Amino acid sequence: MSTTSSLTSLPARRPASSTTPPSHHTGSPPTSFKNPWPSFSSTGLPTLFKTRFSSANKNFVPVPSSRETLVQVQTPDFAASKNGLKATWIGHASFLIETTKVEGAKRGMNILLDPVWSEQVGPYGLVGPVRFTPTPCTIDDLPEIDAVCISHDHYDHLDSDTLRKLVAKQHGHLRIFVGLGLKAVLVGLGVGIEAEQVTELDWWDGVKMEKDGLGSVELVCTPAQHQSGRAPFGVSAFWRTLWCSWIVKEPTDTGKRLFFAGDTGYCHVTNNSEPSHHDAPHPPCPAFSEIGELYGPFDLALLPIGCYSPRSVLSSQHSSPEDSISIHKNVKSKKSIGMHYGTFRGALSANYEPVIEPPARWKKAAEAEGFEWGQEIGLCDIGETVVV
Template sequence: MSTTVTPLPSRRPKSSQDPPAHHVGAPPTSFRNPWSSYSRSTFNKFLNMRFNTPKNFVAVPTDRVGLVEVRKPDFGGENNGLKATWIGHASFLIETTKTEGAQRGIRILLDPVWSERVGPYGVVGPVRFTPPPCPLEDLPEIDAVCISHDHYDHLDSNTLKNLNARHHGNLKFFCGLGVKAVLTGLGVGIKAEQVTELDWWDTVRIDKEGTSSVELVSTPAQHRSGRTPWGFDGTLWCSWVVREPSEEGKRLFFAGDTGYCHVTSNDEPSHHNAPHPPCPAFAEIGDLYGPFDLALLPIGCYQPRSLLSPQHASPDDSIAIHHDVRSKKSIGMHYGTIRGGISMNYEPVTEPAQRFQKAVEAAGLRWGKDVGLCDIGETVVV
C-alpha cells in the first residue's frame, strides 16, 4: 500500500525570527539552543563536576527489585483509540485511532532501539539492563519512524537496518535538519527518498491507503546532537507532535530527549531554584497544539544536575513540562533501561521512578491518572 507525505503550512510562533534563532549560519551549518534556560556544557564544567561532586554509584539490582516490569505486548489489542506501547528508554510504538472504513490506524515508531549496547559499532557505549518486551520481528507492520536526534540511544543503526529490511525499503523516516545524511550514511539501505527532514514547527501529513491519516509536527527540544566528537550540534534535535487530523482527533506529545532549565546545584533536581527562567518552547507548544491527550516525558539520566540539567529533564522538570504543554495525561520514559555514561555514577536506576511519584504528588496531581508510569511492553490507550 502506497504512503504519501504532504507538507502542510507551518504554525511558527509569532516570536520566531528569520533566520530562526536556533540556526547557526544561513543556511545553517549547525544548531543551538536559543534560550537563556540553556547553558553549554564545557570541559571545565565537566572537570569541576568530576572533582567536586562525590560519586554515588549504585549497582543495578540483580534481583530487579524496584526496576520497571517487562510484559509481552499486545499493542492495545482490539481497543480503539490513540495507543502508545513502551519499548523501553525513549522507544514507543504509536498507533492512531482507527477511523470509520480504515483497516487500522497509522503506526509510528519513535526513537526505536532494540540493540543491547548503544554506541559506535555496537562495541562501546552503555549496555541496556532491561530487555525489549519482544523481538523486533514480533512488531506489526510499521508505517513511519520518527527520530528525535542522532545520539546512539535514540538512533540505532542495527535496529533501523532490520526495520527497513523487514519493510522492503518502504518505511518513511522523519527527522530534524541534517539527520537525513546520518540515516542514509549508516549503510543500512535507507534511501534519501524515504527520509523527510523538518525544521522546528514544520508539519507534514501522512496518508496510507487502507489506514487513517496523521499529522506530524517537529517541535523544539532543549538538547544537543552528534555521534562523533567532531560533529557536535551539526544536526537538529527535536520533539514531536502527533495529531489525528479530525476536529475531535487525539493529540500526542513526544518530548524526545530534552532539558528544561539550568540549575547550578547538584542538591536541587528541579527548576525551582534555577538562576534562569525555564525553556519557553514547551509553553509555546502547548499554546499552539495543546491540550494533549497524552505526553511522553523523560525522567531519567539527569544526575549530576550541575552538568546535565540543561540537556536532561529531572522528574520535577517533567511535571513542569506536563503543565506547559497542557497534557491531560503524561507517562514517564527515558529511564529504567539504559544507564547514561555520566549519570551512572550519580543516579541509582531506581531513583527516577521514585522521585517522579513524589513530584507528582507534591504537585497535587493524581498518580496513575494525570501522570504516571507504565511497564515496558504495556500499551496506554487514550
C-alpha cells in the same frame, strides 16, 4: 503488505517569538544549530571530563540484581481490541504509537518513536551504555510500521542496527522523519535507507501522511532543549544536526494528540542537590509553553524523567522528574507517562543517579503538585500499552 503513502506539507504554525532566520540556526543556510534560550547553558569538555572522572559527590549504586525493584516487562499485545490512540513502551525513549482506527480500516497508523533494540548503544556497538532491562519483543514481532520519527542522533535514540532490521522487515517501504541535517547521517549509515525515504523538518514544520485504506496522521517537528553529535572526538562534530520533539496528531477536530518530548532539558541549575528549577538562576525553556499554546491540549505526553544527574552538568539537556512535571503543565497534557529511564544508565549519570530513583521522584513530584497518580501522571511497564 505495505500500501501507498503520500506526504503533504502542513500550513506553518509558529509562535510569536519566531525570527527570520530562525534563532536556533547558525548561518543561513544553517551549518549548525543551537539552543536559543537563556534556559540553556553549555558545559565545556574540561568540565565534562572532570565530572566524569572525579570522585567528588559521586553516589554509585549498582543496578539491583532482583528485577522486582526494576521496571517490569510484559509481552505487548499489539492486537488489543480497544480502539484509541495507543502508545506501547519498548524501553528508554522507544515507543510504538498506533493512531485511532478509522471506520472501515483494518488498523490505525503505526509510528515508531526513537526505536532502539540494541543491547549496547554507542559507536560501532562496542562502547557505551549497556541495556539492563530487556526489550519486550523482537523487531519481527512488530506489526507493519508506517513511519519512524527520530528526535536526534545520539546513539540511545538513533540506532543503526535497529534501523537496518526495520528496513529489512519493511522491505524498504518505510518513511523516516527527522530534524534538519539528519538525512545525510541516515543514508551514510549503510543500513539500506535511501534519501527519498527520509523527510527533514525544521522546528514548527509539519507534514500530513496519508496511506491507502488507513487514513492519515499529522506529524509536527517541535523544539527541544538538547544537542546532537555522534562522533566520539572533537567539538566540531557536534551541533550539526537538529534535535527536536514530535507531535503526533490525528487530523480531525476530535482527533487525539500526542506529544513526545524526546530528550530535553528544561532549565539549567548550578546546584547538584537542587531537585528542580524553582530557585534556579535561569528561567525555564519557553518552547514548551509555546507548544502548548499552538497545539495543546494533548491527550497524552511522553516525558523524560531519567539520566538527569549531576544537575550542574546535565540539567540543560536532561529533565529531572520535577522538570517534566512542569513540561506536563506547559504543554497542557491531560495525561503524561514517564520514560527515558529504567533501561540504560547514562554514561555520566551512572555514577550519580540510582536507577530506581527517577520513578520514585516522578510520583513524589506529581503528588506534591496535586496530580492524581495513575490518571494525570503515571508510569507503565515496558511492553504495556497506554490507550487514550
